Amino acid sequence: MADPVVHFELMGTDRQALGTFYAELFGWHVENLAEPPYATIDTHAGEGINGGIGTVEGPTPQYVAVYAATDDIKATFDKAVSAGAEVLMPVTEIPGIVTLALLRDPQGNVFGMTGAGDNQGVGAGDGAAVTWFEILGPEPKALRDFYVDLFGWEEFHDATSESPEAAEYEYYQVHTGQGGIDGGIGSTPDGASHVTLYATVEDLAKTLERAEGLGAKTLVQPVKMGPIEFAQFLDPQGNAFGLFKRS
Numbered sequence: 001m002a003d004p005v006v007h008f009e010l011m012g013t014d015r016q017a018l019g020t021f022y023a024e025l026f027g028w029h030v031e032n033l034a035e036p037p038y039a040t041i042d043t044h045a046g047e048g049i050n051g052g053i054g055t056v057e058g059p060t061p062q063y064v065a066v067y068a069a070t071d072d073i074k075a076t077f078d079k080a081v082s083a084g085a086e087v088l089m090p091v092t093e094i095p096g097i098v099t100l101a102l103l104r105d106p107q108g109n110v111f112g113m114t115g116a117g118d119n120q121g122v123g124a125g126d127g128a129a130v131t132w133f134e135i136l137g138p139e140p141k142a143l144r145d146f147y148v149d150l151f152g153w154e155e156f157h158d159a160t161s162e163s164p165e166a167a168e169y170e171y172y173q174v175h176t177g178q179g180g181i182d183g184g185i186g187s188t189p190d191g192a193s194h195v196t197l198y199a200t201v202e203d204l205a206k207t208l209e210r211a212e213g214l215g216a217k218t219l220v221q222p223v224k225m226g227p228i229e230f231a232q233f234l235d236p237q238g239n240a241f242g243l244f245k246r247s
Contacts, residue, residue: 001152003071005050007050007066008050008130011062011063011065012235014237015053016032018039018237022235024214025128025207025214036188037055039054041053043125043130044123044124045125045129045130046200048130050120050130060240064241065110066183066195066197076113080173082106084146087141088102090092099114101113102115104194108137109143109195129200130199132181132184135147135185135194136189154175172184185214198244200244204229208221211230211233212233216233222243224247228246
């Protein structure tokens with residue numbers, strides 16, 4: 001059974017300011033916790049996954065990560081390390097909340113894992129749903145193999161990956177486990193590794209305009225590729241975030 005992607009994380013220099021940005025942009029409910037110092041996100045979208053926002057410290061740059069839930073976190077953690085992952089946080093239990101670990105894959109992307117059943121469901125409402133993720137790197141086949149072998153994700157293809165616009169990129173779409181969201185693993189356009197989240201919105205141009213009004217910078221104007229339309233912005237603390245709409 002595959003390990004589902006059930007949680008996302010946005011890390012910046014000021015978690016409260018970052019939480020305010022995403023709450024105002026997407027209608028997410030952000031709750032700041034005193035201990036541990038973290039903010040939880042319920043997107044109130046009725047689908048997709050929830051997440052969290054934290055503050056990076058010292059020389060650590062901001063990052064975006066996705067977390068997969070696994071039945072045996074210690075065994076999966078050991079397997080990741082044996083496959084070349086760098087340990088950022090060993091398997092750690094936060095009593096009554098979650099058991100988790102954080103690593104960096106062999107191509108530099110941050111990713112995490114949690115114990116199965118440690119994540120809460122998404123509340124109902126009209127918030128923007130986080131429904132897709134991308135993990136990109138300079139060696140896409142090796143990156144795909146790393147995650148497929150580690151988490152048991154199933155590769156699939158559809159018209160998006162076969163469109164003429166996408167032909168210049170190597171891109172593998174993957175199903176994660178039941179209850180998780182799907183995503184893409186592929187080549188990076190700038191040679192650097194990236195993890196990007198995508199939220200489903202009705203109007204990409206209006207959402208980009210609103211994001212810019214809140215301090216973001218547009219990275220990619222709306223582009224139609226096969227049956228989807230997507231765009232990207234850079235949030236006020238330097239994280240790239242995607243917008244997504246299926247025709």
